Amino acid sequence: MDQREVAAVLAYIGRLDPRTIRTGTAEVRDQVAQWQELLDDVPFATDHGWDVREAIRAHVLDSPYPILPVDVARKWRAYRRDRLDRHTDPTPAADPDDPAAWRTELLGTRHAVATGMAAPSPHRQLTGSPHRDIDARLAAVGSSIPPAVRAALAPYRPARAAREAAVATGQPDALSVPCRWCHADKGEPCRSRRLGLDGHARGNAPRTRPHPTRVDLAAAELARQDAA
Structure with a gap:
């Protein structure tokens, strides 16, 4: 998330938990910088199930303590682990005689799944109908x-x-x-x-x-x- 998204997140948190609101200009600047430093690789939302607002809302409902940026970062890491655990690497389309291209495509697919850009590939399941003949x-x-x-x-x-x-x-x-x-x-x-x-x-x-x-x-x- 960039600073603009972090500021929106902090405004949302302040609406749910007023204890986190900072009033001084310097305090707000420091708070945004701290959160942006820890959530730099955390997206605001993805197309496959992640929304930082849902993670914040769940924390406010479940915990009596004010939410910290590490709480959001840990939820994001748990989300990534869960997606990769449910993912089975599909066979790359690259030439298997080209190890570099094969590895690049494989890692690219895993990164897309881990970051919520693509859905996991559950090839461990028996999917589809029997062959028509x-x-x-x-x-x-x-x-x-x-x-x-x-x-x-x-x-x-x-x-x-x-x-x-x-x-x-x-x-x-x-x-x-x-x-x-x-x-x-x-x-x-x-x-x-x-x-x-x-x-x-x-x-x-x-x-x-x-x-x-x-x-x-x-x-x-x-x-x-x-x-x-």
């Missing part, structure tokens, strides 16, 4: 995983492959119900549990095929749904 692609392959890829993955996830094969042949999906034998939850494969001499379970290896009682329970649940 995604529905057509899913309709063509019938699944988000193409059949060829599913077949290639089958040896590495045998329980899932057995489940998909059972559903494809019209059999009930055993993993759609919990297992009463090994107490596996829905969607979880059955476990091979052996009882030791002390009556406690020994071993907990996943099974490729579900327990027969679980298959029967899934068939009964499927029949009940069809009857309903």
